[in-house]
Amino acid sequence: MEIERPYVSSELDRVEGAEIDALMAASKEPYPDPVAWLHEELQRNVLLTSTEHVIDWGKRYSVWPVPLGLACCAFEMICAAASRYDLSRFGMEVMRFSPRQADLLLVAGTLTWKMAPALRRIYDQMAEPKWVVAMGACTVSGGAFRGSYSVVPGINLIVPVDVYIPGCPPRPEGLLHGLMELHRKVLADNLIKK
Amino acid sequence: MTKPLSGSDIAQQIGDQFPDAVTDSNETAVFVRSEALLDVACFLKESLDLNYLNNITAVDYNDYFELTYLFTSLTSNHSIVIKTRCDERENPKVPSVVSLWQGADFQEREIYDLMGISFDGHPNMKRIFLWDGFQGYPLRKDFIIDVPGGGKATKQGVNDA
Numbered sequence: 001m002e003i004e005r006p007y008v009s010s011e012l013d014r015v016e017g018a019e020i021d022a023l024m025a026a027s028k029e030p031y032p033d034p035v036a037w038l039h040e041e042l043q044r045n046v047l048l049t050s051t052e053h054v055i056d057w058g059k060r061y062s063v064w065p066v067p068l069g070l071a072c073c074a075f076e077m078i079c080a081a082a083s084r085y086d087l088s089r090f091g092m093e094v095m096r097f098s099p100r101q102a103d104l105l106l107v108a109g110t111l112t113w114k115m116a117p118a119l120r121r122i123y124d125q126m127a128e129p130k131w132v133v134a135m136g137a138c139t140v141s142g143g144a145f146r147g148s149y150s151v152v153p154g155i156n157l158i159v160p161v162d163v164y165i166p167g168c169p170p171r172p173e174g175l176l177h178g179l180m181e182l183h184r185k186v187l188a189d190n191l192i193k194k
Numbered sequence: 195m196t197k198p199l200s201g202s203d204i205a206q207q208i209g210d211q212f213p214d215a216v217t218d219s220n221e222t223a224v225f226v227r228s229e230a231l232l233d234v235a236c237f238l239k240e241s242l243d244l245n246y247l248n249n250i251t252a253v254d255y256n257d258y259f260e261l262t263y264l265f266t267s268l269t270s271n272h273s274i275v276i277k278t279r280c281d282e283r284e285n286p287k288v289p290s291v292v293s294l295w296q297g298a299d300f301q302e303r304e305i306y307d308l309m310g311i312s313f314d315g316h317p318n319m320k321r322i323f324l325w326d327g328f329q330g331y332p333l334r335k336d337f338i339i340d341v342p343g344g345g346k347a348t349k350q351g352v353n354d355a
């Protein structure tokens with residue numbers, strides 16, 4: 001008896017290719033940082049109510065990351081999570097591998113166009129509030145591979161990015177600094193009119 | 195240490211069997227016509243006991259493509275390089291050696307994907323890295339990329355607009 005196959009592999013290829021081409025065509029302009037004005041405004045005057053402050057304090061210390069280790073940066077991220085640098089000091093020891101349980105997308109490494117739809121899907125699956133950290137030169141701008149036929153020149157073409165951490169790869173200290181910058185952003189989050 | 199066999203000696207052996215298959219030879223390699231590649235490879239596999247295909251690679255010389263095959267005999271501990279040319283640029287075709295060495299499968303697909311050389315007789319001739327619908331063959335010398343967000347890339351580097 002012949003088993004009916006649920007799909008044909010050439011059809012899968014075609015669908016996958018069409019999805020990538022559509023994303024590529026739609027990703028011409030980088031997403032701007034929605035709160036680029038934030039630091040400047042904060043310096044001028046800050047008004048936070050105590051309730052907001054407590055909620056933000058809670059949010060800040062329980063940022064659960066979903067790691068997306070795409071290339072060598074992933075090892076620096078792993079180092080940052082291990083005992084020497086100890087990410088758990090920031091309430092981040094729980095790396096969630098389900099995007100639905102995470103609120104920080106930690107993209108570490110080179111993003112290719114073939115991977116880009118997966119990144120977008122993971123981002124879309126995360127619940128609000130959510131943040132994105134671009135770790136390493138490749139995620140920030142394509143890095144050494146900018147101008148390659150297969151690499152996305154900056155993940156902000158695919159998802160909005162909150163914190164950019166340059167470096168090739170950034171040291172764990174660099175990542176920690178980026179995450180502390182993110183904390184500052186989380187604290188001020190409620191200022192944004194959504 | 196694996197002993198590299200002299201291309202000239204092997205060319206002699208091939209010439210005895212297939213008179214007009216060899217186009218050139220030197221100490222390091224034998225150049226054969228692409229139409230005769232499969233016959234020559236089959237003959238060498240038997241006579242020299244070449245049971246391992248190290249790699250296949252393709253080079254773009256603008257006027258023609260050149261494919262380089264490196265074969266090794268793990269039992270006799272010697273190796274040989276076979277090269278073949280493909281003058282066609284629009285629709286280049288070379289016989290596949292998957293029937294002789296299974297390991298050629300992914301390598302030939304990679305060459306097809308990035309260099310655009312199609313292999314006759316390959317069981318699954320389709321792209322391996324890039325997605326279906328990708329335009330062009332990125333490892334060719336005349337390939338130009340539009341970088342999203344501005345700029346054009348050629349083999350000489352990126353020019354940001």
